[in-house]
Amino acid sequence: MNQEPTQLLASVRQFGIQLSATRRGARLARLLAVEQLRSWELVYAAEPAAQIVAELAANAVTHGHVAGRDFHLALLAAGATLRIEVTDTRGDRLPRIAHAGAGETGRGLVIVAALARSWGVRTGPVPRKTVWAEVALSP
Numbered sequence: 001m002n003q004e005p006t007q008l009l010a011s012v013r014q015f016g017i018q019l020s021a022t023r024r025g026a027r028l029a030r031l032l033a034v035e036q037l038r039s040w041e042l043v044y045a046a047e048p049a050a051q052i053v054a055e056l057a058a059n060a061v062t063h064g065h066v067a068g069r070d071f072h073l074a075l076l077a078a079g080a081t082l083r084i085e086v087t088d089t090r091g092d093r094l095p096r097i098a099h100a101g102a103g104e105t106g107r108g109l110v111i112v113a114a115l116a117r118s119w120g121v122r123t124g125p126v127p128r129k130t131v132w133a134e135v136a137l138s139p
Helices: 023-039 043-063 107-115
Strands: 012-019 071-078 081-088 118-123 129-136
Touching (some): 023 043, 023 071, 023 081, 043 071, 043 107, 107 118, 107 129
Antiparallel strands (some): 012 071, 118 129
């Protein structure tokens, strides 16, 4: 008996790039994310994604920097969700949202939390950590 091949109902799009852990690398991450979303025709998701990438990349450069090591940006669009991941090599320094009077630590994560449907941190493999955020892909 012949069976018809199963077709994927939703396409999965992936993008990843290693960038220098510098302010220039963080800026480039934001620009590349916006351009990638445009090429995928997901322009309506570009603005919140650009803000999220900017904050996560800035955190990777500021708090996750280790001399001589880069950070990694990944975008995954599947179904109705865009997942943004920024990986750095300071798994020992987990991000936290700042509370009133807590100084500058984590203020950018307040923006991420406001724009993202969900966000979190995944540790490993040592010495890495990945901060991720998910955005709905609906206009």
